[in-house]
Amino acid sequence: MLNPKQSARYHDQGFLVLPGFRDAAARQALRERAVAIAADFVAAGPASVFTTRDQARTADTAFLDSAEGIHCFFEEEAFDERGALVRPQVDAINKIGHALHDLDPVFDRFSRGADMAALAADLGLRAPQAWQSMVIWKPPGIGGEVGWHQDAAFLLTEPASVVAFWFALEDADRNNGCLWVEPGGHRGPLRQRFVRRGNAVTLETVDATPWPSLGQALPVEVEAGSLVVFDGRLPHYSGPNRSARSRMAYTLHVTDGTTAWSADNWLRRERLPLRGLD
Ligand code: FE2
Secondary structure: OOOHHHHHHHHHHOEEEEOOOOOHHHHHHHHHHHHHHHHHOOOOOOOOEOOOOOOEEEOOHHHHHHHHOEEEEEOHHHEOOOOOEOOOHHHOEEEEEEOHHHHOHHHHHHHOOHHHHHHHHHOOOOOEEEEEEEEEOOOOOOEOOEEEEOHHHOOOEEOOOOEEEEEEOOOEOOOOOOEEEOOOHHHOOOOEEEEEEOOEEEEEEOOOOOOOOHHHOEEEOEOOOOEEEEEOOOOEEEOOEOOOOOOOEEEEEEEEOOOEEOOOOOOOOOOOOOEOOO
16 A cells, blocks of 8 residues: 555654545545534534533543444534524534444445555554544634644553544645644654543643644645545644635544553443454
8 A cells, every 4th residue: 555655754754645545426425424414413412512622621421422422513613602503503513423433334434445454554553443533524614723632642552553544525725724743743752641530531741842833833735535644643733714615524543453552541442342444
């Protein structure tokens, strides 16, 4: 799947862009499923708002249950002061997660196959385990920023192994909130840990190394269909979407099953078996 130059670039930079990895028909099928899930979604309790700016919080049941389910989370700016949606529900979604790849046949197909298995092997995942999937919606006008973080803070194994597969379902650029990465930053320390104790989760600082400035960061502007793969330790960020275009992406997080899953990760699989990428 990867030539030696691509492999070398991935190890050196911590990320790699593979243009045209998923064709227009596959992207369209996934987008239609995402829209249908969002339109049909009825929250069992109060609507969950997702923001990465909370430093600590008690996780709501919907968030923890989404580890083995499909749940829609809303944008902060989607509600008025009385808590009513200010726009149609499908234009108010922040993300859908976290077991789409195991529970929905369209997402399952998109997430797996010989190409994915070969790519994972080339990236060094000896026994891939697909832990979580998310549609990250970034609706026009109100799509929120996702602050600097490292995905390994949320999906830690010993040794660290998580790889993010980030599929652009639409063109992503600076104006609609593309990814920004710190090239080579995966060799730096893990700065945070998202720790679960019982049903409480906390984002803890484990290393005070500052996040890169935007001057040290690179915008990863990609066309729809591109796959961006990156090391779980790579610092990355994405800005708000203040444009009139949405910036929908789909992410899949995969670890190496020969490593040890950290017992205090928020995400637990108790009912739904983990699967690979075949
Ligand atoms: Fe991330």
